[in-house]
Structure formats: structure tokens, C-alpha cells
Amino acid sequence: xxxxxxxxxxxxxxxxxxxxxxxxxxxxxxxxxxxxxxxxxxxxxxxxxxxxxxxxxxxxxxxxxxxxxxxxxxxxxxxxxxxxxxxxxxxxxxxxxxxxxxxxxxxxxxxxxxxxxxxxxxxxxxxxxxxxxxxxxxxxxxxxxxxxxxxxxxxxxxxxxxxxxxxxxxxxxxxxxxxxxxxxxxxxxxxxxxxxxxxxxxxxxxxxxxxxxxxxxxxxxxxxxxxxxxxxxxxxxxxxxxxxxxxxxxxxxxxxxxxxxxxxxxxxxxxxxxxxxxxxxxxxxxxxxxxxxxxxxxxxxxxxxxxxxxxxxxxxxxxxxxxxxxxxxxxxxxxxxxxxxxxxxxxxxxxxxxxxxxxxxxxxxxxxxxxxxxxxxxxxxxxxxxxxxxxxxx
Amino acid sequence: xxxxxxxxxxxxxxxxxxxxxxxxxxxxxxxxxxxxxxxxxxxxxxxxxxxxxxxxxxxxxxxxxxxxxxxxxxxxxxxxxxxxxxxxxxxxxxxxxxxxxxxxxxxxxxxxxxxxxxxxxxxxxxxxxxxxxxxxxxxxxxxxxxxxxxxxxxxxxxxxxxxxxxxxxxxxxxxxxxxxxxxxxxxxxxxxxxxxxxxxxxxxxxxxxxxxxxxxxxxxxxxxxxxxxxxxxxxxxxxxxxxxxxxxxxxxxxxxxxxxxxxxxxxxxxxxxxxxxxxxxxxxxxxxxxxxxxxxxxxxxxxxxxxxxxxxxxxxxxxxxxxxxxxxxxxxxxxxxxxxxxxxxxxxxx
Numbered sequence: 096x097x098x099x100x101x102x103x104x105x106x107x108x109x110x111x112x113x114x115x116x117x118x119x120x121x122x123x124x125x126x127x128x129x130x131x132x133x134x135x136x137x138x139x140x141x142x143x144x145x146x147x148x149x150x151x152x153x154x155x156x157x158x159x160x161x162x163x164x165x166x167x168x169x170x171x172x173x174x175x176x177x178x179x180x181x182x183x184x185x186x187x188x189x190x191x192x193x194x195x196x197x198x199x200x201x202x203x204x205x206x207x208x209x210x211x212x213x214x215x216x217x218x219x220x221x222x223x224x225x226x227x228x229x230x231x232x233x234x235x236x237x238x239x240x241x242x243x244x245x246x247x248x249x250x251x252x253x254x255x256x257x258x259x260x261x262x263x264x265x266x267x268x269x270x271x272x273x274x275x276x277x278x279x280x281x282x283x284x285x286x287x288x289x290x291x292x293x294x295x296x297x298x299x300x301x302x303x304x305x306x307x308x309x310x311x312x313x314x315x316x317x318x319x320x321x322x323x324x325x326x327x328x329x330x331x332x333x334x335x336x337x338x339x340x341x342x343x344x345x346x347x348x349x350x351x352x353x354x355x356x357x358x359x360x361x362x363x364x365x366x367x368x369x370x371x372x373x374x375x376x377x378x379x380x381x382x383x384x385x386x387x388x389x390x391x392x393x394x395x396x397x398x399x400x401x402x403x404x405x406x407x408x409x410x411x412x413x414x415x416x417x418x419x420x421x422x423x424x425x426x427x428x429x430x431x432x433x434x435x436x437x438x439x440x441x442x443x444x445x446x447x448x449x450x451x452x453x454x455x456x457x458x459x460x461x462x463x464x465x466x467x468x469x470x471x472x473x474x475x476x477x478x479x480x481x482x483x484x485x486x487x488x489x
Numbered sequence: 490x491x492x493x494x495x496x497x498x499x500x501x502x503x504x505x506x507x508x509x510x511x512x513x514x515x516x517x518x519x520x521x522x523x524x525x526x527x528x529x530x531x532x533x534x535x536x537x538x539x540x541x542x543x544x545x546x547x548x549x550x551x552x553x554x555x556x557x558x559x560x561x562x563x564x565x566x567x568x569x570x571x572x573x574x575x576x577x578x579x580x581x582x583x584x585x586x587x588x589x590x591x592x593x594x595x596x597x598x599x600x601x602x603x604x605x606x607x608x609x610x611x612x613x614x615x616x617x618x619x620x621x622x623x624x625x626x627x628x629x630x631x632x633x634x635x636x637x638x639x640x641x642x643x644x645x646x647x648x649x650x651x652x653x654x655x656x657x658x659x660x661x662x663x664x665x666x667x668x669x670x671x672x673x674x675x676x677x678x679x680x681x682x683x684x685x686x687x688x689x690x691x692x693x694x695x696x697x698x699x700x701x702x703x704x705x706x707x708x709x710x711x712x713x714x715x716x717x718x719x720x721x722x723x724x725x726x727x728x729x730x731x732x733x734x735x736x737x738x739x740x741x742x743x744x745x746x747x748x749x750x751x752x753x754x755x756x757x758x759x760x761x762x763x764x765x766x767x768x769x770x771x772x773x774x775x776x777x778x779x780x781x782x783x784x785x786x787x788x789x790x791x792x793x794x795x796x797x798x799x800x801x802x803x804x805x806x807x808x809x810x811x812x813x814x815x816x817x818x819x820x821x822x823x824x825x826x827x828x829x830x831x832x833x834x835x836x837x838x839x
Contacts, residue, residue: 108551147734168740184753194739205745257740 097122097158097171097266097299099144104153104255106323115323122315126293126300130310131320133309135263137303140320141269144301145174157267167209168197170267173260177272181244181259188227188240191258195223198263198424241259250281257292267299274309286312307347311335319343341470344387350423352464353393354438357386363476365465368408368431376465376473384473387464390423393438395448396457406455410436412448429453492636494625524780528815535808536618553617557582557596569593569610571603573750579611580613581605622809626796632810634785635792638704642777642788646708651759652714658721659747663733673722680715684775692779706780707773707788714769717762725751726759764825789814 099121104112114136121127129137136444142148144155146167155162162170173194181190196205204213231237234254244252247413253273260268274282290313304310310317313332318328319325319342327339338344344352357367359382363375367386374483378384396406410426415437422445438456440448448454465473501507534542536551548757553793556565557581566582581593581603591610595601626632661673691710700706728751736746752759774790781787787795793814796807 146739146740167734167737172738174735174738175737176731177731178731180729180735182732182736182750193736195742197740197742197745259735380822 098156099267099299099301100143100155100159101154104140104143104150104155106136106151107145107150113323114143117320117323117325119318119325121225121301124297124299126290126302126313128302128304128310128314128317129320130304130307130317130346131326133305135320136272137305137320141174141271141301141303144267145172145269146170147174155341165489171265172267172269173263173265173290174271175256175260175271175273175467177275179244179256179273179276181252181255182245186241186243187236187247187255188231190223190244190255191230191236191240191262192223194259194263195226195488199223222229226262227258230262233261236256248354249277250285253277253285257266261292261296265298267298267301270300270302272304273302274304275306282309289313297457307349311347319346321346328418330339337472338387338464339468339472341385341387344464344466348389350437350439353386353388353390355386355433355436358382359384370407372460372463374460374465376477377476378467378473383468385468385470387466388436388458389462390437390439390467391461392462393436393456394458395440395444396455397437401446407457408455409453411453412450415445415448426454426456514594530813531808531815535622535805535812536620537622537805537808538617538619539803539805540620542808550616551618552614554612554617559584559594559596561599566594568595568596568613569605570613571605571610573603573609578617581610583610584792589803619805620703622805623813626806626810630668630792630795631784631787632789632792632813635787635789636813638786639771639789640817642704642707642773643767645704646712646770647706647763647766650714650717651763654717654762655721655752655755655759656747657718658725659751661718662722662725662728663746663751673719676718678715678778683773688775688779695780701780702783702786704781704786706774707777711776714766717766720762721755721758724755760825764822767821768818 101117101119103116103118104114105116117140129140131137139148143150146165157170179293201218204210204216210216231240234257236254236258239247239251274285275312277285286309314331316329317331317334319326319334321342327334327343334343334347338347355367357365359378359380360366361380363378365372365374365376365384406429409429411429412424413427414425416423422440422442424438424440424445425435465475500510533549541553555568558566559566562584566584568580568582571579571581582596584592584594586607589607591605591607593603593605598605661669673733695701695706732750733746736750741749772790777788777791781791786827793807793810796803
């Protein structure tokens with residue numbers, strides 16, 4: 096088993112900068128997810144770790160030893176490709192067994208006709224067959240070993256690709272969006288399987304995805320990347336609860352976080368739509384900031400929005416989305432120069448709103464995120480929760 | 490069978506002939522005649538006797554004049570239907586022809602002789618396949634030798650072509666290196682130089698290598714074909730990059746990737762190239778004619794040329810042997826064309 100250490104990895108394709116000095120330390124047996132929008136460099140980074148791409152500068156170390164001089168197959172890493180990259184002309188068994196055939200047999204033992212002269216060949220073949228069988232059993236592929244990839248369903252192909260990675264018993268598994276070609280239901284199922292596989296194998300997993308749900312549900316830690324840099328590295332709940340920047344806040348969480356423009360009044364107090372909050376941050380008066388409010392922190396309120404009451408702003412329903420267990424409500428803010436907001440609601444609450452009448456919305460100030468004009472997180476004074484908020488909620 | 494007839498008589502609307510049906514079938518029939526007419530003409534003519542080939546007007550089917558043995562004549566005599574002076578018709582054998590008169594004899598009664606003007610007689614003809622056109626060249630000339638030479642050249646040259654062209658195509662499609670495009674352009678550029686231009690220099694090279702009159706002199710110079718490299722490279726470019734990278738991760742050497750992954754997946758393109766190469770090699774004429782001077786090293790095409798003498802051409806042998814040379818290529822096409830379907834390369838992905 097092995098740790099993976101990346102030190103200031105940089106990579107450009109011609110004039111395009113793809114990675115700008117990425118530092119990452121991945122612990123032994125950790126499940127780390129690289130998440131980010133398309134083109135953020137996460138796939139390039141995983142390919143550099145795999146040895147399929149050479150970095151312009153910086154170093155990769157696996158298990159404490161530098162692997163920069165090693166080729167892909169010498170690094171004891173295995174990769175699962177987004178397209179699975181199964182060899183279409185080989186059976187499932189041959190697909191899974193190929194890494195073993197390549198590493199255990201000498202050239203002479205693989206040559207046509209000449210291989211019949213080798214005495215150990217049969218023994219090696221039997222060994223390979225046993226190992227392939229063991230992996231196939233773990234992935235419930237035993238009955239498919241003689242089929243070709245074209246005869247398999249998406250989920251089965253995915254498992255074959257996993258099997259081909261597992262059979263080498265690598266120290267590090269690299270997965271490049273392995274679930275993105277599956278249908279939604281299977282994806283949920285495979286998420287669980289992958290997480291269980293990780294637990295069972297105890298190997299280090301580095302997982303690339305653009306799907307924040309996959310990142311949140313499976314990982315020990317998540318590295319959110321954008322434009323070739325790691326924006327934030329932390330546990331899934333850290334990223335969700337304390338996003339380091341507006342980009343992280345926007346990317347993590349569904350529905351996307353509500354962002355409202357606000358300003359700083361004297362002594363760092365935040366004013367939203369001209370009304371002061373009990374939140375305060377360090378900053379100069381008059382600076383414009385952005386207030387991030389998660390959909391679940393926003394709710395319907397009684398009464399008219401006005402000074403002192405719980406209701407903060409009036410809004411008009413634009414659309415309801417029925418998710419079954421709950422509704423997502425999209426509102427336009429009435430008379431405000433601000434983008435619309437979304438909130439979660441139970442079916443009963445959702446039934447009370449319609450497009451014709453305006454409703455009042457309120458939000459939980461303790462769950463707000465404050466970002467400065469450059470998009471960086473500003474910590475509220477008093478260490479997060481502002482005590483003076485409490486009476487207001489009562 | 491009913492499927493076939495259904496297909497042959499398919500119409501726009503069942504049971505009715507629209508004018509477009511007639512137009513379509515006329516057009517198709519025209520196409521069939523245009524494509525297969527010459528081939529059918531060749532095959533039918535190859536069964537005609539030497540005399541049958543030269544007669545005018547030509548007949549479509551191989552017809553030959555009936556002959557009969559008449560006592561007192563060592564050779565069989567040709568039979569004619571003769572209109573006698575009294576208007577009656579009789580079948581007579583011609584003994585000899587003198588000017589516009591023919592001396593005829595009744596085969597049933599050789600004592601009866603007649604002098605008949607040649608415009609009063611019509612040859613009696615029957616359908617007869619002159620199979621000796623096929624058997625004689627194979628027995629009398631070294632045609633089997635030519636055949637085996639041709640087969641050797643075609644098979645070995647095609648194998649070498651497939652091997653080195655695919656290796657070049659692999660390098661030019663899978664690897665990234667400086668000058669890759671220049672190399673490709675230079676390969677393609679050689680397409681613009683016709684064989685006639687390089688005939689003499691290549692011949693000099695071959696002479697210095699001492700290969701004249703060896704079949705290797707035919708095989709080697711044309712083994713690397715720019716068309717083949719281009720065809721295979723374009724196909725290999727469509728192979729998913731992930732497959733090759735997956736193989737690299739699986740500890741496959743470059744040779745293994747080429748041999749185990751890329752070659753099987755490039756099968757459709759290889760089949761196309763194989764068909765082309767077989768046809769080129771089998772029909773190649775100019776270059777073998779230049780380097781092969783001894784009869785025992787002739788290929789079929791050069792052998793055929795031998796029937797075409799300075800003074801006379803033995804058309805009946807030439808036609809029959811042309812049919813023989815056509816057959817293998819046709820068979821190759823029949824068997825390999827099923828490989829030229831869409832590739833299977835993408836079926837393992839997604």
C-alpha cells in the first residue's frame with residue numbers, strides 16, 4: 096500500500112496552461128476525489144500520476160519514492176478509464192488476464208508455436224486463470240468470462256474494467272470518471288460498490304469526477320479543482336459547510352447555492368438589501384460582498400418582509416420541481432436587482448405556493464457563507480455562529 | 490428462392506408496373522451489361538476454336554462447324570448445307586475449295602461429288618466447348634510454373650506489404666514525434682511519382698543486388714506502398730486512444746500493443762489493403778516484364794504476353810488463360826469482402 100505525494104505539478108499543452116503547480120498529499124488507503132468542471136485539469140493530473148503523461152515540472156512520489164523516471168506499468172498503479180477501454184476482440188477472461196499474461200510470461204512463452212516448448216507455461220496459465228477467477232468472483236463476473244465486451248451491458252463492462260485493474264493488485268487505483276457512462280440508477284448502485292471495494296481492498300483510490308454527488312458520497316477527502324489549481328482540499332462536509340471560495344460553494348451542493356449581493360456597513364456588519372444582518376465580518380465599510388445561502392437554509396416565512404420581522408424578502412414562484420420526497424422551488428425576487436433563489440420544501444409547503452401570489456422568504460443566518468469581492472471566504476466574527484442571531488429566529 | 494424472385498421483381502407497388510420501375514430496371518440491366526458483358530464475352534470466347542474466334546459476324550456462343558470423317562480423306566471434312574441448282578437442300582462435306590467453287594462430297598455416299606459455288610453453301614454449326622484452349626497451354630507451355638510463380642509473388646508480397654505498411658502506419662498514427670507530418674507527407678508524396686519514371690533507377694538497383702530473374706526482384710521494390718500506409722494510418726487514427734494507454738498500463742510492450750491490440754482491431758483496413766495488394770500483384774505487368782527475362786521465372790501476366798507474338802497472336806489460348814488468371818482474384822474478392830464491414834473497434838467502449 097502506498098501514499099501518493101504530488102509536489103508542484105505543472106503542465107501546459109502548448110500555450111494552454113492546464114496545471115499550475117499542484118501540491119497534494121494522499122494518505123495510504125485514502126479515497127481522494129478530484130472534482131471540478133470540465134477542463135479544470137483533473138484528468139491530466141490523474142494521467143500524470145499514472146505515467147501516461149509527463150509533467151513539465153514537479154514530482155510524483157508513490158510510497159515515498161519518486162516515480163518520475165518510471166513508465167506507466169512500472170508504477171504499481173492501475174487505471175480505470177472513462178470509456179473502460181476494454182479490448183473488443185478479447186473475451187472478458189482475456190481482458191482481465193492480459194496484465195498478468197504480460198507480466199508473468201516471457202516473450203518466448205507468448206510466441207506462437209514456440210510457446211509450446213515452454214514447460215512452465217501451463218503452470219503460469221493455470222496461475223493466471225486462478226487469479227482471474229478470484230477477481231471475477233469478487234465482481235460477480237464468473238459467468239461472463241467467455242463473452243466479449245460487446246455482449247455485455249454497461250454495468251458489466253464497468254466491472255470488467257475494474258477487474259482488469261484489480262487483478263494486478265496495485266497500490267493505487269486511478270479512476271477517470273468511471274461512472275459517467277452509466278445510467279442514473281446503475282451509477283447510484285456502483286457508487287456503493289466502489290466504496291465497498293475500497294474498504295475491502297484497502298488500497299489508495301484517486302477518483303476523478305465532475306459529479307459533485309459522487310465526490311461527496313464516496314470520498315474520504317475531496318480536492319476541488321478549477322483552471323489547473325486545487326481550490327480546496329478537505330473532507331466532503333468541510334467543502335460543503337465551509338467552502339473556501341465562491342467557486343467551491345457554487346460547484347458543491349445541489350441545487351446550487353443561492354448567491355445574493357450584499358454590502359458591508361460600519362464595523363463589518365452585513366447589509367442585505369439595505370437591512371442589516373446580525374452577521375459581521377472583518378472588512379471596510381461600503382465594500383460589496385456576496386452572501387451564499389444554501390437552498391435548505393432558505394425557507395418560507397409568515398408576514399410581510401419588513402424591518403424586524405422574520406421575513407426577509409418577497410418573491411414570486413417561477414417553477415416547482417417535484418423530486419418525490421421533496422420539492423425544489425425556484426423564486427424570482429420581487430423588485431430586486433438580484434438573480435432568483437431556490438429553496439427546498441416539503442410537498443405540503445409546496446402546495447401552499449403558486450405563481451400568482453408573492454410569498455415571503457427567510458433564511459438561517461448561521462448557515463450563511465460570506466465571500467469578498469474576489470470570491471474568497473470571509474469568516475464571520477465570533478467564530479461562525481453569531482450569537483445575536485438566536486433571538487431573531489425565536 | 491422465393492426471396493430471390495421477390496427481390497428480382499420488386500416494384501414500387503405490388504402487382505403494378507410504375508414507369509419508374511421500368512426505368513430503374515432498364516438502368517440496372519444496362520449497368521449489368523456494361524459491367525459483366527465484357528467478362529461474359531471473354532469467358533464465352535475462351536471456349537471458341539481458333540477459327541470460331543476469327544469468323545465474321547461473331548457469334549455469342551461458342552459454335553463450331555460440324556465435321557465428319559469421309560472414307561478416302563485423311564482429315565475430317567467440314568459439313569455444309571448446300572442449296573442445289575434445283576432448289577433442294579442437301580448436307581454435303583467440303584473436300585476442297587477452288588476459288589469461288591467448292592468441291593463437295595456426300596458423306597453418306599462418297600462416290601457422289603459436286604461442284605458448288607461457295608455462296609450456295611451455309612456451314613452446319615453446333616454448340617461445342619473448345620476445352621483444349623485450357624488443357625493445351627497447361628500441358629504444352631509452362632503455365633503451371635507461371636501460376637505457381639504468380640501465387641508465390643502475390644502471397645509473399647502481400648504478407649510483406651501488410652506487415653511493413655502496418656508498422657509504418659502504427660508509428661505514424663500512435664506516436665507523437667517531431668517530423669511526423671513531414672514523414673507522412675513524404676510517404677504520400679511518392680504517390681505522385683509514376684512507376685515509369687523510377688523504372689530505370691530501380692532496375693539498376695536490382696541489377697546491382699543481383700536479383701534479376703529472381704521473384705524477389707518483383708516482390709521487394711513494391712512492398713511498401715504509400716496507399717497502404719495512408720489507408721492503415723487513417724484507420725488506426727480512429728482507434729480509441731484509451732485502448733492503447735490501457736495496454737501500456739497493462740505492461741504490454743510496444744510490439745505487443747501493435748500485434749495484440751492494434752492489428753486485430755485494424756482487421757477491416759487490413760482486409761481492404763490485402764485485397765488491393767493481391768489485385769496489384771496478380772495483375773502487375775510492367776515491372777515483372779522488365780526484371781523477369783527467363784521463361785521459368787515468368788509470372789502469369791508475362792506468360793500471357795508470350796502468346797502475343799510479333800507475327801501472330803494465339804487468341805484462343807490468350808483468352809482461356811486470361812480467364813484462368815481472373816479466377817483467383819475474383820475468389821479472393823468473394824472471400825475477403827465480408828471483412829470490409831464496419832470495424833469492431835468501438836464495441837468495447839462505453
